[in-house]
Amino acid sequence: MDILQQMKQFLEPQSVALVGLTRSTGEDSFNVMENLLSYGYQGKMFPINPSTSEILGIKTYPSVAEIPEPADLAIIATPRNLVPHLLHECSQKGIRSAVVFAQGFADAIDDEGKQLHRQMLDVIKNNGIRVVGPNTFGTANAFINFSSSFFRQKLKKWPIGIICQSGMFYIGFPELAMTGKGIDLGNACDISFVEGLQYFEDDPQTRVVVLHIEGMKDPTSFTNVAQKVARKKPLIALKTGRNEQAARAAESHTGSLTGKDELWNTALNQAGVIRVNDLQELVDITRAFAVLPPLQNPNVAVASLSGALGIMTLDACRHTNLKMGRLSPQTQKGIEAISPPWLKIGNPLDIWPVMMSSPNVFTPLVNGLNTLLSDTQLGAVIFIGAAFDEKWATGLPQFLTDLAARHPDKPFACCIYGPNGDDAIKGLQEAGKIAAYPTPERALKALDKVYQYSQLRSRL
Amino acid sequence: MDILQQMKQFLEPQSVALVGLTRSTGEDSFNVMENLLSYGYQGKMFPINPSTSEILGIKTYPSVAEIPEPADLAIIATPRNLVPHLLHECSQKGIRSAVVFAQGFADAIDDEGKQLHRQMLDVIKNNGIRVVGPNTFGTANAFINFSSSFFRQKLKKWPIGIICQSGMFYIGFPELAMTGKGIDLGNACDISFVEGLQYFEDDPQTRVVVLHIEGMKDPTSFTNVAQKVARKKPLIALKTGRNEQAARAAESHTGSLTGKDELWNTALNQAGVIRVNDLQELVDITRAFAVLPPLQNPNVAVASLSGALGIMTLDACRHTNLKMGRLSPQTQKGIEAISPPWLKIGNPLDIWPVMMSSPNVFTPLVNGLNTLLSDTQLGAVIFIGAAFDEKWATGLPQFLTDLAARHPDKPFACCIYGPNGDDAIKGLQEAGKIAAYPTPERALKALDKVYQYSQLRSRL
Numbered sequence: 038m039d040i041l042q043q044m045k046q047f048l049e050p051q052s053v054a055l056v057g058l059t060r061s062t063g064e065d066s067f068n069v070m071e072n073l074l075s076y077g078y079q080g081k082m083f084p085i086n087p088s089t090s091e092i093l094g095i096k097t098y099p100s101v102a103e104i105p106e107p108a109d110l111a112i113i114a115t116p117r118n119l120v121p122h123l124l125h126e127c128s129q130k131g132i133r134s135a136v137v138f139a140q141g142f143a144d145a146i147d148d149e150g151k152q153l154h155r156q157m158l159d160v161i162k163n164n165g166i167r168v169v170g171p172n173t174f175g176t177a178n179a180f181i182n183f184s185s186s187f188f189r190q191k192l193k194k195w196p197i198g199i200i201c202q203s204g205m206f207y208i209g210f211p212e213l214a215m216t217g218k219g220i221d222l223g224n225a226c227d228i229s230f231v232e233g234l235q236y237f238e239d240d241p242q243t244r245v246v247v248l249h250i251e252g253m254k255d256p257t258s259f260t261n262v263a264q265k266v267a268r269k270k271p272l273i274a275l276k277t278g279r280n281e282q283a284a285r286a287a288e289s290h291t292g293s294l295t296g297k298d299e300l301w302n303t304a305l306n307q308a309g310v311i312r313v314n315d316l317q318e319l320v321d322i323t324r325a326f327a328v329l330p331p332l333q334n335p336n337v338a339v340a341s342l343s344g345a346l347g348i349m350t351l352d353a354c355r356h357t358n359l360k361m362g363r364l365s366p367q368t369q370k371g372i373e374a375i376s377p378p379w380l381k382i383g384n385p386l387d388i389w390p391v392m393m394s395s396p397n398v399f400t401p402l403v404n405g406l407n408t409l410l411s412d413t414q415l416g417a418v419i420f421i422g423a424a425f426d427e428k429w430a431t432g433l434p435q436f437l438t439d440l441a442a443r444h445p446d447k448p449f450a451c452c453i454y455g456p457n458g459d460d461a462i463k464g465l466q467e468a469g470k471i472a473a474y475p476t477p478e479r480a481l482k483a484l485d486k487v488y489q490y491s492q493l494r495s496r497l
Numbered sequence: 498m499d500i501l502q503q504m505k506q507f508l509e510p511q512s513v514a515l516v517g518l519t520r521s522t523g524e525d526s527f528n529v530m531e532n533l534l535s536y537g538y539q540g541k542m543f544p545i546n547p548s549t550s551e552i553l554g555i556k557t558y559p560s561v562a563e564i565p566e567p568a569d570l571a572i573i574a575t576p577r578n579l580v581p582h583l584l585h586e587c588s589q590k591g592i593r594s595a596v597v598f599a600q601g602f603a604d605a606i607d608d609e610g611k612q613l614h615r616q617m618l619d620v621i622k623n624n625g626i627r628v629v630g631p632n633t634f635g636t637a638n639a640f641i642n643f644s645s646s647f648f649r650q651k652l653k654k655w656p657i658g659i660i661c662q663s664g665m666f667y668i669g670f671p672e673l674a675m676t677g678k679g680i681d682l683g684n685a686c687d688i689s690f691v692e693g694l695q696y697f698e699d700d701p702q703t704r705v706v707v708l709h710i711e712g713m714k715d716p717t718s719f720t721n722v723a724q725k726v727a728r729k730k731p732l733i734a735l736k737t738g739r740n741e742q743a744a745r746a747a748e749s750h751t752g753s754l755t756g757k758d759e760l761w762n763t764a765l766n767q768a769g770v771i772r773v774n775d776l777q778e779l780v781d782i783t784r785a786f787a788v789l790p791p792l793q794n795p796n797v798a799v800a801s802l803s804g805a806l807g808i809m810t811l812d813a814c815r816h817t818n819l820k821m822g823r824l825s826p827q828t829q830k831g832i833e834a835i836s837p838p839w840l841k842i843g844n845p846l847d848i849w850p851v852m853m854s855s856p857n858v859f860t861p862l863v864n865g866l867n868t869l870l871s872d873t874q875l876g877a878v879i880f881i882g883a884a885f886d887e888k889w890a891t892g893l894p895q896f897l898t899d900l901a902a903r904h905p906d907k908p909f910a911c912c913i914y915g916p917n918g919d920d921a922i923k924g925l926q927e928a929g930k931i932a933a934y935p936t937p938e939r940a941l942k943a944l945d946k947v948y949q950y951s952q953l954r955s956r957l
Contacts (some may be wrong), residue, residue, distance in 0.1 A: 145839040203805030283811035315938040345663030351743035379605040478775040
């Protein structure tokens, strides 16, 4: 089987064998089949549990040997000591792909863990079965309502592909559900970043690939395939374990090698991978790439409800490659026409006095933003506004998304503050046309990476 | 009148004259009196509007001259051209303090604005009335349910005092309602940072003072009083306008002088003011100071549901003065007693396997955290957990707050991820015992500033 077919078994399984599935259902039962039913997964499911005949109305099988056909994917949810034997049984049945949840292999401090790790590698080598894990939540694909995770995920059909070494990326962050599609490598005893990248390289449902790297065995193969992928779509990497103590912790977490941080900087940069420094940057930048068109012109315009936030945006520019663009004479005229005579028309543009010049504050705001978005000399537009109450929290996403839809080739980012800002940001994010943040600095930083990628891509 | 009495008129007014109050009520009417009624403000209110006899059932007066007594504070909500005359009228009535909303004075580009600015200064100089503004939302005090802002605020009785040059701080941020008490200086034509600091210096309701500085006329007086205040409580400053272009924008925003950024660095540092770099830092660090006890010992412990996030916390340490502390033998033993035998007990502590060792995952989690919080060799504890669903989002704040209450002298911070993380963070924030963040890096950075302040204070 070629690697693409193999990875499709992991990410697009048409049938799954649920090995060691719990009989418990409901809250806190971590029942994978119950999760799959709740997502609306349409593939075949073969639950394996020797102590019962059905779970959730679905016939169970006493062992892998007795399921009616070799499933695309086995999801193994047993204690660690059963794993090598069960992998062998799966391979005998003709199953070629397995996810292993259990902890306590290369990540354990006891001899039993190390021994089980070696046994598992032997089965993989000798029986042709491939493994994602152990110490993993497995694979996820929102587009087919599938996740092997024992935690109930919120599956979102985002154009984001994730390859990570922790289940936290499936559980997600307040500001971003991280699927799309995902591969939690866990200890990465077999399937690793290279195979994951090979899957995402030409996957039409994936616009941006996120990597959470603690360490890996073969960085050379990784950088080779990463560079190939980076020519086609942005790759964003959070490489952790950056000092000696953290690197040692990473090695004990997943039992993998880490390497000097400076070497990683060089390698990722040469491969065209965008390295981020922390989790907030990862979330913010991923969100920008997921929704924005390319940004090739670093001259941006800012329209702000708050003069103070306009100034903070200017401050934030100094850490980026972006600059405040000059408004075209036509834009200048268009803004002047709807402004009070005493207002200085500049960039950043103080748009509050413009809004207050009309009984319906939204009308001049839409007109002003539309004028900026239409200016062909500007690479991107940033709106800084507030959600003062629920009405604004629902109103802003609607009219801003409408505006963005009229200018599909112009990157459009927002910073929304105010007591209902988080709702407005969620609304904008769900609508998927605008990158929205709670502070101007985070918006600028994310836009800057979108610009950097267009520069990077031209050199790869 | 001494300055403290004067500032009490601004921040603790027992009566207000509402000059130019709109007759409109309801949504988008920006009716200050309607806002005050909604907050439950108990002071006297004298609405002044010559075109009607009552607003919201309260008797109006045709002019300032006709109100029955000199109010503590006049809130002037008229167009700019009426302001100098009205200030004069207020002073004739015996009113000594006024908030002026209107824009278009020193911040305007037209001659009329500059002229009105000079006229206003003349009235202030010659008639003994003091002004907050213009171009301001005025003053706010959640403890007496008061705000002069025409926008309806969410008043929270936080121990935070704010002196700012923008109304955005009253409108607040998704993650933090910024009152407490506030003075929006606006253009700061009269009352400025010095007077604001004099009010907050010994105010028992204020634990931490936040400064948003665009520029000021008299930095020397400011640094003198700031150093006095910093000996008593933390001062956090966001000084914006950091490059030439941004500084020019700041000057046009509020018409004030800005000065070289490096000089500000030096001056703030010498005064013992904690300078932050952006809005996110300001919000994160303010939140920590508002709820945490002092942090004098830089050795912290981290307990994480996710090994990956534990490693990111270690990474984040390299930008701070904090380090992972050594667990005492007693702590080590206490954790071992509730852990599976294969688990490596370290710091960061991977607490997920500990939780999975019991049918009720919360019991070992509480025991583990309690053991860490009891370790006298550790300066602070950081818990990194997930809110997987609504139950976790309400459960975590409850039991974590209970734990914090049992250890009132130990700074306790959290990072909560997961789909319901934002609700859990809000719950923790409302309970007011723990500083909670969505990423470990932001938690570390905030704790680091709390530690830095205890170092700083000892040298002031």
